Amino acid sequence: MNLFLNIVFIIAIVGMAIAMGIASYRIIRGPTLHDKIVALDAFGVMLMATIGIFSVLLDTSYLIVVIMLIGMLGAVGTIAMAKFLEKGWVIDIDRDSDE
Amino acid sequence: MKSALKRAGYKQVHKQMNDVHLQFISKVAFFIILLFAFNLFFAGHYTPGGGFVGGLLTSAAIVLLLIAFDVKTLKKMLPIRFRLLIASGLFLALGVPTGLMFFGYPFFTHEFTEITLPILGEIGLHSATPFDLGVFLTVCGSTLLIIILVGGADD
Numbered sequence: 540m541n542l543f544l545n546i547v548f549i550i551a552i553v554g555m556a557i558a559m560g561i562a563s564y565r566i567i568r569g570p571t572l573h574d575k576i577v578a579l580d581a582f583g584v585m586l587m588a589t590i591g592i593f594s595v596l597l598d599t600s601y602l603i604v605v606i607m608l609i610g611m612l613g614a615v616g617t618i619a620m621a622k623f624l625e626k627g628w629v630i631d632i633d634r635d636s637d638e
Numbered sequence: 639m640k641s642a643l644k645r646a647g648y649k650q651v652h653k654q655m656n657d658v659h660l661q662f663i664s665k666v667a668f669f670i671i672l673l674f675a676f677n678l679f680f681a682g683h684y685t686p687g688g689g690f691v692g693g694l695l696t697s698a699a700i701v702l703l704l705i706a707f708d709v710k711t712l713k714k715m716l717p718i719r720f721r722l723l724i725a726s727g728l729f730l731a732l733g734v735p736t737g738l739m740f741f742g743y744p745f746f747t748h749e750f751t752e753i754t755l756p757i758l759g760e761i762g763l764h765s766a767t768p769f770d771l772g773v774f775l776t777v778c779g780s781t782l783l784i785i786i787l788v789g790g791a792d793d
Contacts, residue, residue, distance in 0.1 A: 630789030
């Protein structure tokens, strides 16, 4: 890979690192729990992007599995936390019961 | 709202369905996650993946359905007992090396054979694949059993 693309990818990684730092500030110092969850979801997406850039830099195609895995598990985790915030529990036994 | 209607004398009050997005998206994404998990399981010999990650991702897909719906619906969709899943997985993981021991090989010596299937024709089968299937079933069953028991339902 030529030098120009290397420089571009390193600049992109530094930019993603700055964005992840700002998102981690929002994760630590979010005023409410909702802010923390949205920041954690965005952090997962940025982690996927960073791993994509790294897989180009390392010249390997085995990291694509990791990207899809982070996407799916991050989506499931965010949905679980959103349901916990809305209802107070994550898994309900019977949806249609009257209580 | 519902209890007010019940106090007013209505016997059966239909619950308002207000999580349509979640249920529809989980029904679509379930099959995509399941397909990716099976891909990880079958590609585990040559690329990253294998039984453990495949089982974890399959249980993640079922947990997505469990979050969008409830335990009763999941029991109706998947009428299997997870303890039986763990037991069959352990039986596969222990029975395959023991069965190969009767052919004169040492314990845990995996062998490569070619079998003939009716539709697919002649395919190669390494005996590490049933062992990995045992790992898959054990991981999937134990994860789902833990999550359902922690969620408050009895198995």
